[in-house]
Amino acid sequence: MSYYLSTVAIYFGVDLLAAWGLNMQFGWAGVPNFAFIIFQAIGAYVTAVLTLGPDTGANSYQHYVLGMQLPFPLPLLAAAAAGGVLSLVIGIIAMARLRRDYQAAVFLLIALIATQVVSGDVGLFNGSNGLAGVPQPLAGTLSSLSLSEYQWAYAGFVAVVCVITLLFLRRLGRSGWQRALRASRDDEAAAGALGLNVAALRLQVFVLGGAIAGLSGGLLVSFITAWSPGGWGYAETFAILTGIILGGVANNWGIFLGTFLVQIVFVEVPSFLPEFGYPGLIDKLEWILIGFMWLTVLLLRPRGIIPERRYKAGIDAAPQRNVSRV
Amino acid sequence: MVTWNIILQAVGFGLVTAAIVGIGSMGFTLQFGVTNILNISYGNILTVGAFAALLAQQAHLGLVVTIIAAPVAGAVATWILARTVFAAFARRHGGAFDLILVTLACSLIIQFSIDAAAQGQSFSFSFPVGSTVHIGPFVFTVLSLGLIATAAVVLGLLMAALHLTRMGKALRALSTDPKLARACGVPMRKILDLTWLVSGALAGLAGLVYVTNSLTVDAGAGLNFLVLVIAAALLGGAGSPIGAVLAALVVGIATEVVAAIGGSYYSQAAGLAILAVVLVARPTARTWGGTVRDEVTV
């Protein structure tokens, strides 16, 4: 049971980071990044190939680049950097001033291209088989811990990363920059006509969100020690988006709630139900349920359970009676 | 060794891929042009069509029924979906992007419902392939020639209907400027129903065409073509079947030629990349600070 809880806690923390990252892009700036999952994936891959040794000897069943056996926490920092750099490259190429629905289609295409490239180029990240045997961080130093204790320590670490990220996001979320992003989300042309450089703003939030995505990928792969294209199909972005839309777009606590509901309640609770039908039926029913949940939320409470908070100006209500004379 | 022969053969294969993508794209562009909804669940209608054909085959209803079952199922499923779910959201003044999220949810529901009913299995599908035919340097099977011919016939029929019939012209008007069309007394309900039925039928047909090539039917049938279908439709211009077919040709042929020259794993990526690049560059996709059509017509 202890393993189970610590595992769930770690998955929740990673999903939360990913959701906050996607929310910066989608909730704050209105960027329909349907390719989000590939930025988590690059973080995971980079962490993996920096933590693994070279692909020779015991590792020769898989082929990949680098293999530098770097110590913790360097691979994690590299994961964030990888997410950010890939976002910069894709952002410059793909974030032209497109209609939002065309933009969404372009991002879907990019997600597919990424899957094709990684699956096809076996020497890069071992193709569709993916990487395995990624060493867990500080496993040597902490070898005195039991497996359960190690997992809780890892969960604690993930929690710390989440808290730091939340503090960072709260700071950003109260800034003129975030307000400018929301303005460009609501009306891009008007924002430009007021002097806001919408393209630059969007690129900035895209890179930041991508870095957080990369970090979440690094944390995840260091825990589950394996990573392959099957785990980051384009539908995964929609799973993360579900937490955002359900819990509350552009509200960090709403997203906490939404991710909790989706990840914990929807995914974990059913696994406690008695097995019925054939194996795997419950998984499929979960996805169907998620679909219906989306529809319900979109219909009844499109801004989410805990929506974006209204900014109170804090000026008193008594209006000045005199409009200044000419 | 890459010879002209090999390249020409690749062009031939590309024509077949283009036919498969093209039929789907024509349906999609028709739907998107009129309704302004980027319908992600369109791919799942392909699956519905494929399964309809499979069921007809398993019930031994004969080849003709098997072929007809797919577009009929696609048409009915699309019409029901549009008139219930999409209409409910459009009534609440959902904008174009909000509807995309709705179609995403529908896509999940449809895909996993089919998967649940099919118990996660894939089924084999048989279809007469015919003998191999050599036309100059090209190598085709009778089936693949049939697919190309089908695509060509569908294109011809669509273009004729859109330009020569009253309903077709009304549909084009609705596709170009819905407000104006409404004001001019275009029979909105009839045209919209027609749009849903025809585009749904084309999606179902595309699903059938897809499985005649792959010969297996499962809940993911046609989904890996979905993004190509959408991209080709957008690239060719919303509402323009001939544009969709041209774009499909570009993708299909580019994909196969790159595969012939460079190896198959980069070929799909190349096709997608071409689409992505040209899509980004396409002027009508851009916003120029003017009004962008955000309302949907359901």
Place this chain on the structure above:
Amino acid sequence: MSVAYSKLSHRRRGAATVAGDALLDASDVRVRYGGVEAVGGASVRIAEPAVVGLIGPNGAGKSSFLAAIGGQAPIAGGTVLLGDHDVTRLPAHRRARLGIVRTFQTASVFDRLTVFENLLVAGVGYPGAALSRAVTGGARAKAATAAARADAVRVLDELDLRSLSDNYGSELSGGQRRLVEIARCLMCAPILLLLDEPMVGVAPHLVRRIGETCLRIRDSGVAIIIVEHALEVIEAYCDRVIVMAAGVVLDDGKYDDVMRNGSVRDAYLA
């Protein structure tokens, strides 16, 4: 007038006019959309602050001309000078920083920002919207925000909008949206204000309020170009009128003179 105009005197980065330069000099501007020429060589020169009306029948190219000056439409030919700055190739946001601010035909208030935030986002200034400032914060950021808040309150009071401060843009009526849009423009300390049909769908008393606001804005040193259909509005508030038809300027002068021009009357009847 008040707030934003006091900013004009210490306006950043010299879009200030050099003596002898006109405030706005747009000459022989051409705008092409696809194969259609929406504006075929239109010119306007505004030497001093004034309220200039831009009228013409539908399809005359008025909004396209405005868009060419504002930066929303690509200029296929001709030049646009703001003071001594050639803004012809500049994107819209750079022109706004130099002092060209505009409204849009469909009132473009930010729906999911409150009225106060609508003003803040325009007024904090481009440094205030910078990521670096968001991350580091600090005393300068706080001071800038406080100044912007003070400016926003003053602009709200000038247009008597204080009671709407905490309303979302989507919660406003049509006329209120127009006023907020103009208030937002004021926060940018414009030199040239472009108003695209600001009176459409606005109640008569609000029309008067907007008109009088325009006059006050002009008096504090801002040139305004206002595209409008209602000729009474043009007559009441404009110092000068430009008539466009079929993408070119037909006439340019005082309202009465222009209205007497035969070709202008023909253009409206055609």
